[in-house]
Amino acid sequence: MAVAGYTKGSTYTLWTLRTLVIICLVLFFMLPVVWILTTSLAQRIAMFKLPPQLFSKPTWKNFSYIFTQMPVLTWTLNSLIISLGTMVLSLFIGVPAGYAFSRVDFTGKKLLLMVILLTRALPTIVIVLPFRVIMQSIGILGTRLAVILIDTVYNAAFTFWLMSGIFESIPEELEEAARIDGCTPIQAFLLVAVPLSKPGLVTSALFAFIFSWNDFLFALTLTSPDTATLPLGMLSTYGVMQQGWTYMAAMGVVAIVPVVALSLFLQRYYVSGLTFGGVK
Known part of the structure; x- marks a missing residue:
């Protein structure tokens, strides 16, 4: 029973670690996509603020400008x-x-x-x-x-x-x-x-x-x-x-x-x- 419990616990721990690694990798590779999305909806002045702001008040002016x-x-x-x-x-x-x-x-x-x-x-x-x-x-x-x-x-x-x-x-x-x-x-x-x-x-x-x-x-x-x-x-x-x-x-x-x-x-x-x- 102890061996079975140990095996079950080890499997659960391995699954948890694997899930965390996958989540971290997905977040890491999605960061540029999130950045470009937030930047496309940001005010131009927001690009030069310190410290940098990843999220700011969204605006559609950038899309309106490029299409017009x-x-x-x-x-x-x-x-x-x-x-x-x-x-x-x-x-x-x-x-x-x-x-x-x-x-x-x-x-x-x-x-x-x-x-x-x-x-x-x-x-x-x-x-x-x-x-x-x-x-x-x-x-x-x-x-x-x-x-x-x-x-x-x-x-x-x-x-x-x-x-x-x-x-x-x-x-x-x-x-x-x-x-x-x-x-x-x-x-x-x-x-x-x-x-x-x-x-x-x-x-x-x-x-x-x-x-x-x-x-x-x-x-x-x-x-x-x-x-x-x-x-x-x-x-x-x-x-x-x-x-x-x-x-x-x-x-x-x-x-x-x-x-x-x-x-x-x-x-x-x-x-x-x-x-x-x-x-x-």
Whole structure:
């Protein structure tokens, strides 16, 4: 009985410690979100008070200012077009490439995978200047298409890597059965492999969208004032004479709301997508 009681007490203590650690970690990582929310609703003078005030009397003037005095809707539309275009192109390139890589064995397969992943590991500053020269030479510098193309190059490697693992987890026998029933290899890919890889598709699409939505350097280098994105718009609140921290925080809230809503909506898909291809 004593042993059983000791075991039960130890389990309860461990559960309590684990819960406290999780709560502390959640509070720690939520602190920047709380700060940006409170700052977006704060008076500008409150930013310079000592000691700093995390909570003050809320006001909607910051949001009213950015929507009436700044082209926030245009910046948001540009970000949406670029992010959606990057997502579609990344899937169009990465999904078939990942499928082919998972189904074909050849010499140097692992080396090729490493080389492709290195493109995602390269610092953005390394590839942005050559791409700027290329975009200028073909006449699309300053357009949304220029940013879509370079974002796709940077994000397609992740889509390829994730989808290759997803397709390796899908038994080839299912596609063979479809081909026996009369399907062509392309039909087996579209009607069997792709539907079964739905969690991976959603995960790849979500990550490509987020990476492009948060991009700053590529957009700064390749866009024009008419095609500027929301992160560049946030930079415009910082001037030589004054720093619009509350305006920047308000635009930060506008920027994170769509991504957070989309992530929560697709949560059950991308969590399973990240783990689906990890067994094999």
